[in-house]
Amino acid sequence: MLARTLRSNLPASSLPSRLAPTITPIFSRSLSTSSSSLPLPSHQSASKPANTSAYGRNLHVSAVRKSEVEEPNTRPEINTPPSIYNFTEEEEMLRETVRKFAQEVIGPKVTEMDESEVMDPEIIKGLFDQGLMGIETSAEHGGSEMSFMAAILAVEELSKVDPSVSVCCDVHNTLVNSTLRLFGNDYVKDKYLPGLATNVLGSFCLSEPNSGSDAFALQTTAKLEPDGEHYILNGSKMWITNSGEADYFLVFANIDPSKGYKGITCFMVEKDWGVQIAKKEKKLGIRASSTCLLSFDDVKVPAKNVVGEVGKGYKIAIEILNEGRIGIAAQMLGLAQGAFDYAVTYAFQRKQFGKPVGDNQGMGFQFAEVATEIETARLLTYNAARLKEEGKEFKIAAAMAKYHASKVAQKASGLAIEWCGGVGFTRDLPVQKFWRDSMIGAIYEGTSNIQLETIWKDLKKKYT
Amino acid sequence: MIPSRVNLINVLVPVKRAIDYAVKIRIAKDGKGVDTTVKHSMNPFDEIAVEEAIRLKERTKAVTSIIALSIGPAKSVETLRTALAMGADSAVHIVTPEAPSPSSNPEPVNVAAAIKAVIDRSKAAGADKAIDLVIMGKQAIDDDSGSTGGMLAGMLGWGQGTFASKLDVDKASGKVEVTREIDGGLSRIESKLPIVVTTDLRLSEPRYASLPNIMKAKKKKIESLKPEDLGIDLSPRMSVLSVSEPPKRVGGGKVENVDELVQKLKEGGIV
Incomplete structure (x- = not known):
């Protein structure tokens, strides 16, 4: 309160800018709080000798880049790189369109396709029609000419609904198309990439x-x-x-x-x-x-x-599988999120003992823990993808992403069954399918042990 | 042969960035609106309008260009980009101040005036640029006013086909037939261009923006205008007093037998 009085009685410009560091921490804190709750008239703030940071460190102000701050900032400008959650406009639109396609077109067919063990040809056709089968392929070859991250986001969104469909899209894009694109001669590129982008599935x-x-x-x-x-x-x-x-x-x-x-x-x-x-x-x-x-x-x-x-086939296989692993990480990430979304929604609807089961702390803390783990998988996956796009070394990042995301997927989908209780154990709910689907993550495109070996060998190089 | 006037239909599709239909709406802290810090997307009825414009272009070959228009804060560009990725040819963005400025979400009468200004400007730009057809959502799912289309037709002195469930444009004669779902059946109305058509739910099913089209949309032009550029004023004439949630449903009780039920109904004055 003292700070507030001080502040309101004095014009801001007359406040000694070095005051804050000389006073007690408590005083300093209340000052900074009051400064943020008291909007200053613009003419005053413009003549202010220093921004809020001079009166006490305010986390918000310290981290915002200059373009987003209205008040003049006397701190040196910090040009930090953006967070990993920055996407291009096209990537955002792609995520939105794939999400809708997955929910509306694939969603209604998931259970039937799982039971009959057959992919509906209409779904494969839909993937082609949406341009999802030539994501990185050049427009000249009939593709969408998007980034690697775009492929990762598409796989993630498809997996939230059906990991079977996403693996089809993932293998086709990150293994087949990429091998041709990166290693093929002009003849094979011209002959096969257009078909692979428009109507022919690859393996x-x-x-x-x-x-x-x-x-x-x-x-x-x-x-x-x-x-x-x-x-x-x-x-x-x-x-x-x-x-x-x-x-x-x-x-x-x-x-x-x-x-x-x-x-x-x-x-x-x-x-x-x-x-x-x-x-x-x-x-x-x-x-x-x-x-x-x-x-x-x-x-x-x-x-x-x-x-x-x-x-040189061995080299191609090694390089392509390195980036392919990021695709599998994205698949496992989407799967974990899909299972989580379903089960947590259910837990807040299902009532026992007169309240939603999700309102029990024992449940809530589990949600929080799994949400945190899914976040770690997401950060590892996106970061590996961006490293790859930037042309930086990404082998270890990819191995870690795939290894970790597959573990998170197993845990999230396994717990999702528990969270849904008895009905979660039935095949009427999709959570058991997510869990069954999650098991492959630790096996294909390099088993978990192979990923660990890749990471371990790299560590050994650093430490010996 | 000189193409007749009708061969050069320019379609304007106004689109609104609204709170996504799947979002659970929560009352804002000040009790004068709803929490807008949530996911937004194109108003679903406007999506239908964009789809119908594209289909009309594909079907009749009578459409020269489809122009998407949005009136809203900076982020409305995303909505325009979606319209362009679906297949609109160009876009106009009338930039309003950010919320909480009252002009950030203008009232229907102001929106209609703004759309009219864009149409007038198109006429001034020459016959080949003139807008002759407006296809727009019958209402936005955020404020549910449902009055912009009718007001616009009134201001322009154009015909209107509201709540269209089917739209036909005859290329040669310039006749427009609009089918509307009414109580007990269908009503078909005929008009001539120019006309304002508002879309009902069953007019068309919006397509997904394909990836190659998303990339193409990047290269399409979005013209950015300020309200002053068009000589329009978006300041509101109404102010919201309060927004409140509907009363919560209260659980009922159990009765032992029919007699008790009848007695309860009598007590409640229901029978």
Whole structure:
């Protein structure tokens, strides 16, 4: 109160600007509070020797950049970079449009697609029509020409409704399109990117029955024909996402097994050339997304369909999977948020003992904890994506994001079932589906242990 | 051949940035409005209007250009950008002061006057730029006034087809047919251009802005105007005294048998 009196009796300009540091902390605090609650006439504030910070540190003023402050600021201007929650206008619009599309078009079909283990072709068509299947592809190739972050936001929004649909979009964009875009010659880019952006689904074929985490132990072979114009592919691929509906396949095969991983080469293969789609896996989660066993029996592929250099397939796979992991992190992030949104809404509606179950502190603290963890996953994911866009080193950030987001997704969706109680355990509610879908996050595009190994090896480099 | 006048329809679609339909509305602390620090999006009826304008363009090939117009604070640009991403060709933004200035959310009569000013300006710019058709939402979901469209038609001296559930424009004759859902059936009215049409819920289903169109929208022009540039005044004639929540529902009681029920109803003067 003393401060208030002092302040109101004296013109602001006559207040010694060095007063605050010499007085007691309590006094100083009340001064700064009163200064923020007493609006000064503009002519006074304009002639003020210093802003509020001179009378006591006000957190708000100290952190705001100059353009947003009306009063003149005598503190040196702080040009801090923006927070991670800054998006371009296009990114904001994309998020909004994908959110609507997911809720209105995909939402009503989620349960049926999960039960029948089939992706509705209308949904895949919708993804193409919305431009969601060529997010980073150039306009010249029929794509949307947006940023990597745009792809991440799209995957996140789709996952809030159905992680099966989001993985279809994610693999198609961040693995298939990106491999062609970044490593393909002009011929494969011109021939395949337009189709992939408008109506042909793509698939990324690396894993094999005997090579999962040990990806470069792959046994599919590609033998160069004596004419030098074609390769003959033989072997099989396993756990291939999108393969049930895809027509274009990026296939990793070894041109000379004696060279080990240095023989691995990436090929763009059309289904019509003899790719056989064998068994479709029956899975725990993301059941609407097709995962099949593929076999190649003397499939003849033109040499010009080699993507990147011969023998450099391992490099392509490593680089593409590094960024692909950010996509999976986004999928797990969206999944966690989707499960959380559903269950918390439910908990504030469901009444027991005369009040919503969400009003119990025991529940509320759990919500707060999980919300915090989802936030950590979001920050890791967005930051990894921005690092990638800025052309900075992002491998470790991506590994951490994917590892952490998959853990958060499991926890959030698991608790979401508990929060919904008995009905959450039934297949009538989507929360159990989120939980089943979450389990794949710790497995594909590098298991959690592979992510930890990546992080650990990097740590070892720093500390030894 | 010189194109006839009708071949050059310019459509104006006024769009409002309103609180998103899915947001739970809360009364503001001062009790004179609602909390506006929430998600906003294009007024759903305006979205239908944008969609219908685009469909008209695709269907009849009689539309030269679709101009989106928004009157509101700086953030209304987002709403215009959405209209452009859906398929509008250009946009005009009449920038109002930020809330809590009373002019930040102008009254229908002022909005109608502002729209009229934009139309008058288009006429002055030449016959090929003149606006001949306004398609707009029948109401905004925030204030539910539902009067701007009618006022605008009155001010312009144009025909009006309000609450349209179907719209047809005949390219050759310039005749406009508007179908309206009324109690007990459909009413069809015919008019000539120019006309103001307001949209009902079933006129069309708005499309999603596709990603390539979002990118294209970036390159489309948004003209920014101040109310003074058009010689209009947006200051309000009314002031809000108070805004309050509807009374909370009170739980009922249980009765043992029919007699007791009848007695309770009698006590309440219901039977």
